[in-house]
Amino acid sequence: MEGYTLLCPQMAPIHFSLFDATFAWRGHNVVVLSEVDHNAIEDGLRYVNNDACYPAIVVCGQLIQALKSGKYDLQRTGVLISQTCGGCRSTNYRALLDLALRKAGFGSVRVLPFNVNVVKSGGSVLAGRFDVDLAFVRKMLVTVLYGDLLLLLSNRCRPYEVELGVTDKLVAYWLGELREVILSNRRHSISKMMVRIVSDFESLKLYDDLQKPKVGIVGEILVKYHPDANRNLVATIENEGGEAVVPGILDFMLYCLSSDQHKKPYADVSFISGLKSKFAVWIIEKYRDNIRYALRKSGRFEPPKHFNHLVEKAQKVISTCNQTGEGWLLTGEMVELIEDGCPNIVCVQPFGCLPNHITGKGVLKELRTRYPIANITTIDYDAGTTEVNQLNRIKLMMSVAQKNLLAK
Numbered sequence: 001m002e003g004y005t006l007l008c009p010q011m012a013p014i015h016f017s018l019f020d021a022t023f024a025w026r027g028h029n030v031v032v033l034s035e036v037d038h039n040a041i042e043d044g045l046r047y048v049n050n051d052a053c054y055p056a057i058v059v060c061g062q063l064i065q066a067l068k069s070g071k072y073d074l075q076r077t078g079v080l081i082s083q084t085c086g087g088c089r090s091t092n093y094r095a096l097l098d099l100a101l102r103k104a105g106f107g108s109v110r111v112l113p114f115n116v117n118v119v120k121s122g123g124s125v126l127a128g129r130f131d132v133d134l135a136f137v138r139k140m141l142v143t144v145l146y147g148d149l150l151l152l153l154s155n156r157c158r159p160y161e162v163e164l165g166v167t168d169k170l171v172a173y174w175l176g177e178l179r180e181v182i183l184s185n186r187r188h189s190i191s192k193m194m195v196r197i198v199s200d201f202e203s204l205k206l207y208d209d210l211q212k213p214k215v216g217i218v219g220e221i222l223v224k225y226h227p228d229a230n231r232n233l234v235a236t237i238e239n240e241g242g243e244a245v246v247p248g249i250l251d252f253m254l255y256c257l258s259s260d261q262h263k264k265p266y267a268d269v270s271f272i273s274g275l276k277s278k279f280a281v282w283i284i285e286k287y288r289d290n291i292r293y294a295l296r297k298s299g300r301f302e303p304p305k306h307f308n309h310l311v312e313k314a315q316k317v318i319s320t321c322n323q324t325g326e327g328w329l330l331t332g333e334m335v336e337l338i339e340d341g342c343p344n345i346v347c348v349q350p351f352g353c354l355p356n357h358i359t360g361k362g363v364l365k366e367l368r369t370r371y372p373i374a375n376i377t378t379i380d381y382d383a384g385t386t387e388v389n390q391l392n393r394i395k396l397m398m399s400v401a402q403k404n405l406l407a408k
């Protein structure tokens, strides 16, 4: 894709602000679009059939708005779009986007799907479209790990700051440093870098005695991480006196990669596919050990658990054959949060998202029976939903969370 500009829709600001550097290291000019404003949503609604779910409207709208801006040479511009290989929009994005682009008059713009199975295939699923090899896949994985680490550290520190704004400044500083490391060919020790990052966040002055209710955020991947799509849910929780706990993106990747392994007892999955899927999880967890190592002595931060721990938690309630949308991952994350002392949860989903209504809303009765302390609220996001309704539900959940914390 030499000479091309590839536009990439935003999803998770911390992670995605490193992704373009990862692509640039391989010589690709990727522009991560920054924000989704009202006009982008309007474009999405205009060119995507409104029976498609909200994330499709957000993503397509953002890309069309960028193409309309006149900033890019349309003959040498492509759009990068993620695919997950499930039964949902994330798989059918390509077709939706192709149609939307044609309707908007950008039919000549190339659409390049970026499939998470690139990890399992060692890069071959993208061969022919990108110059992708194992080194690139490794770099991408490390980028996700850095993003997950910064997400974990910043969410834990921000609500307790003595000096307002220092956490976000530190995140910005480290994003700058990490970009340089990613762009250069400098060999570096991931674990040493992570130890330095953790030590910087450990030294931030916080009100350590202050106790705030922890609130987990789970749900559909785009509305879970994208602040413009979820109306800045993390900030809302913090403004209401809570601490947001957002599980990392790596678990979603592992969820996608491990699908064959979980389907195997019930479906016609070859032994080799099952094995590949197990191997992918094993090797990625080896990389995540770097985060656990950096956090091993911390009294402030909790290291992430092994993916198999999440699988076990989900299997208590639901079959891991539920693999459409966020599938069993959504249930697993809720069980893990509750058992780890975070019973307050906001479960976010696009309005009308069928799979997540089953593995999110559908399991709530069972979760409340098993864990009476669970304080879960579900929030639907859509282009037309009013903020007031969403805010009221969050405030109600927060007041119960504060009461439970006081009682404890």
Ligand code: SF4
Pocket: 053, 054, 055, 088, 089, 090, 220, 324, 325, 326, 350, 352, 353, 354, 355, 356
């Ligand atoms: S999981 Fe829900 S929101 Fe996501 S693509 Fe599927 S139906 Fe749409």
